[in-house]
Amino acid sequence: MRTTIVGLGLIGGSMAIDLRIKGIANHLIGVDDNNAHAQQAVDLGIVDEVCTLNEAVKNTDLIILAIPVSAMSKMIAQLLDKIESHITIIDTGSTKASICKTVQGHKNRQQFVAAHPIAGTENSGPSAAFSGLFRNKTMIICERQLSSSHALEVANTIFKALESKTIFMEPVDHDKHVAYVSHLSHVSSFLLGQTVMDIEKDEKNIFDLAGSGFASTVRLAKSSPDMWAPIFEQNTEYLSQALLEYIMHLQKFHYYLVKKDSKAIHRIMTEANEIRRVLSGIELKDEKNKVVETLIEE
């Protein structure tokens, strides 16, 4: 399959690597408005060639979009306006309601599959891409009923090759849930990093005193602002709810702390310990769950 990857960063690059390894993409075209990234993707062998999007669409069967969500809706609509009917577009945006709303009603909507891989690291750019990023990870498809059988078949082939597990959600449900289990973690890490750097002006103290617990909690603070600012902007409503709820819990904890109510503090932690069971599930999923569901209802 002639495959075009738009956005040659961690997500796009990692998809390209595994689609080539699995023999799904026999010719890989890269598109990136960052010339240095485009060249790096060629040098690393991630894509066979780079060109403009206009050139790419003339010679492709599949377009995968892995660009910041702020640019996604417009690009999908423009592509749907002009692409041939055999071409499928799959996006990888971390928000789905706004994107799905923009293209809803487009005469070629059925050529588009709205997808979101629950996969990533705190690193970005072509050099961060690696084989196996999507293995055993969840791939969310929204508005499946609006994609054609052909487009879903293509997506199914891709996600099977990436060894992802596919689930289906409505765009609004998607955005609400990821606000809590993904976007809030990022905000929490970014601000923890800022708080600690703010007080610990002398970096040596952070370096000497911080252990692996701090490093783990603040890891996501390394993430790309170019990628995350648009995500937060598109998911303001649900992220705001999640953030207010988090702040409310922190304030309640602070109240018990200054009140020296150790029993309440202990109870809150004991309840939070329940996350161990959920995380065991996630770890188990990462290690063992290699089931890939079909995208098309039997």
Add this chain to the structure above:
Amino acid sequence: MRTTIVGLGLIGGSMAIDLRIKGIANHLIGVDDNNAHAQQAVDLGIVDEVCTLNEAVKNTDLIILAIPVSAMSKMIAQLLDKIESHITIIDTGSTKASICKTVQGHKNRQQFVAAHPIAGTENSGPSAAFSGLFRNKTMIICERQLSSSHALEVANTIFKALESKTIFMEPVDHDKHVAYVSHLSHVSSFLLGQTVMDIEKDEKNIFDLAGSGFASTVRLAKSSPDMWAPIFEQNTEYLSQALLEYIMHLQKFHYYLVKKDSKAIHRIMTEANEIRRVLSGIELKDEKNKVVETLIEE
């Protein structure tokens, strides 16, 4: 050296394992008021025998305390009242001001070394103990000037064997800095876990939608409430400051979010990205820094 470990959990157990491997402890006595843990420590070969603290002190050269900080001060004072003059006591408490204050002025204060290893995991109990926990980690000593040369020599031997790097701090400075780089991370994780579980009543959604980023940020929420409630209680003042500052940063972020000020959001994240440099230092320290400083001034 005949060594007594009081508290056979992650910290005490891991010390016992490496002190035996390195040939420092030729006889290991365990003390734990949890009988199941005591038996488990014998079964796992972590200690040679278990007995009461009163029995242990008759037959030991060194007592290492790895119990919750709520019990630490009283136990150190009681031990200093009765132990022979050749015995050294080292504690491993995560707060230092309260402990140091309690024993300050005790006629045998010089037999005690106030220490805090910046090491740990989210797991607890003897089965969580492992060799290498303290390798390349920072060991903080407080009020070095109040310990005798002999006690510091013993501590130096122990920490060298554990391959830790020792630094010195005043108790109040210690408590303030760890509030920011350790205790706040724990609070942040506990409450993130609680917030997400609160909203995602349907656990399957967390399981399917949460990625490695969430798992990393919330990892510390698995930590033991029995260990952490007393730490928070003893460090209320500085933890409260850290928490208020964190909440203030979160609220400011929330304000920019609902105001749709993406530039401000982007700027905050870019500043937080600076943590990458600090974390590289921490990772470098974990991997390469094997220097062990001497505890005694030349």
